[in-house]
Amino acid sequence: MKDKTKGLVLGLAIGTMLTGATTYAATTAKIEVVYENLKYMVDGVQKRPSAGEGFIYQGTTYVPLRFASEATGKDVTWDGKNKTIWIGKKEGEFKYLSDIEYARKDSDYFSDVYFNQNADRNKISIAGSKYERGISAYTYSYSSKASVDYNINGAYKKLTGFIGVDDATKNSKSTASIKIIGDGKELASYTDLKGGDMPREITVDLTGVLKLQIVFEHDEQSSNKTYVNLAEVKIFK
Numbered sequence: 479m480k481d482k483t484k485g486l487v488l489g490l491a492i493g494t495m496l497t498g499a500t501t502y503a504a505t506t507a508k509i510e511v512v513y514e515n516l517k518y519m520v521d522g523v524q525k526r527p528s529a530g531e532g533f534i535y536q537g538t539t540y541v542p543l544r545f546a547s548e549a550t551g552k553d554v555t556w557d558g559k560n561k562t563i564w565i566g567k568k569e570g571e572f573k574y575l576s577d578i579e580y581a582r583k584d585s586d587y588f589s590d591v592y593f594n595q596n597a598d599r600n601k602i603s604i605a606g607s608k609y610e611r612g613i614s615a616y617t618y619s620y621s622s623k624a625s626v627d628y629n630i631n632g633a634y635k636k637l638t639g640f641i642g643v644d645d646a647t648k649n650s651k652s653t654a655s656i657k658i659i660g661d662g663k664e665l666a667s668y669t670d671l672k673g674g675d676m677p678r679e680i681t682v683d684l685t686g687v688l689k690l691q692i693v694f695e696h697d698e699q700s701s702n703k704t705y706v707n708l709a710e711v712k713i714f715k
Contacts, residue, residue, distance in 0.1 A: 511535045518545070525549060572712040574611045575637070581627045581689070588622035591615050591694070596644045596705045604642035604677040604707055612709035614644060615694030617654060618702075623695040630713065634684045639711035640677035641668050647705045648673035653697040654706035660687035669697065671706055684713065 511533040518525045518532075518541070530542035543563065547554035552566040576593045583591055596602055597616035602609045615624045641656050655669040666682045684690065690713075694706050 509535060511540075516541070518549070569712075570714050572714045575628065575639075575692075575708075575711040575713055576611050576613050578628060578713075581629045583624075583626045585624040586622055588618035589616055589624035589694070589696070591624045591626050596646055596707070598646055598705075600646065602707050602709050603645040604640060604709060605648075605674060606645065607640075607677055607709075609640070609707075609709035612639070612707055612711055613692060614705055614707045615654075617652075617694060617696035617704050617706065623693060625691055625693040628690045630684065630687060630690050632686050632688055634687070634713040634715055636714050637682040637684055637690075637711065638680065638714070640679055640707075640709045641671060642675055642677040642707055642709070643671050643673040644705035644707050645673075647703055650702040650704045652702040652704045654704045655695045655697055656706060656708055657693040657695070658682050659691035659693060660684060661689055673704070677709065 512535070513531060513533050516532040516539070518527070525545070527542045527545035530545070532539060532541040534540070543565075544554050547565050553564075555564040556562075557564060585591060590597065592599075592614045594602070594611050596614040602612045602614050613626065617623065637658065643650065643654060650673050653669075654671045655667065656671065657664055657668075658666040665684075665687075666680065668678065668680065671678075692708060696704060
């Protein structure tokens with residue numbers, strides 16, 4: 479076993495697998511890993527990494543990130559400034575809307591808004607897809623609604639995200655809607671959001687918008703509670 483184990487510096491493996499060069503993280507820690515003669519099958523065809531080898535650490539198998547990315551036909555990019563690994567399309571400068579301080583939040587007895595979690599304080603989830611960030615609203619009865627406003631002062635060009643009913647209320651008989659309002663004008667409206675449906679990807683033009691408002695509404699005359707999500711919502715400069 480000793481000939482298969484080597485002491486590594488945490489961060490060296492990531493740097494080597496990503497770029498083929500030795501890179502050290504600001505904070506390092508030595509770990510013991512087991513190298514195995516791993517085989518890589520991609521759509522039934524055996525492939526070999528052009529650089530780096532896979533290894534096993536604490537029962538988990540790690541493979542070269544660049545190889546995994548290229549094998550699926552996606553580019554991989556390291557953004558050192560933001561310490562972010564991009565797999566697939568690299569997006570422009572953005573902020574998560576749920577991480578920005580809001581200007582105003584409105585709700586009533588039958589509704590409320592939550593950030594980066596649903597009303598049960600669990601991770602946002604739509605049709606099995608889980609999201610680390612997003613805005614989730616709780617609505618309970620007909621005509622109940624909640625909204626959140628942001629002062630973006632014309633600094634952003636577009637909004638993107640995924641919308642849908644949270645899995646916590648996927649069996650609700652009610653449907654919900656989300657409206658995107660810019661300076662009092664409706665920019666986009668998404669209705670008939672129903673539990674169990676796949677998340678819808680959205681893009682909304684924010685050019686020139688000073689005040690952005692997200693409105694969550696309960697659609698039907700029903701007392702079934704519904705959690706409706708705007709997940710992974712980003713605004714781009």
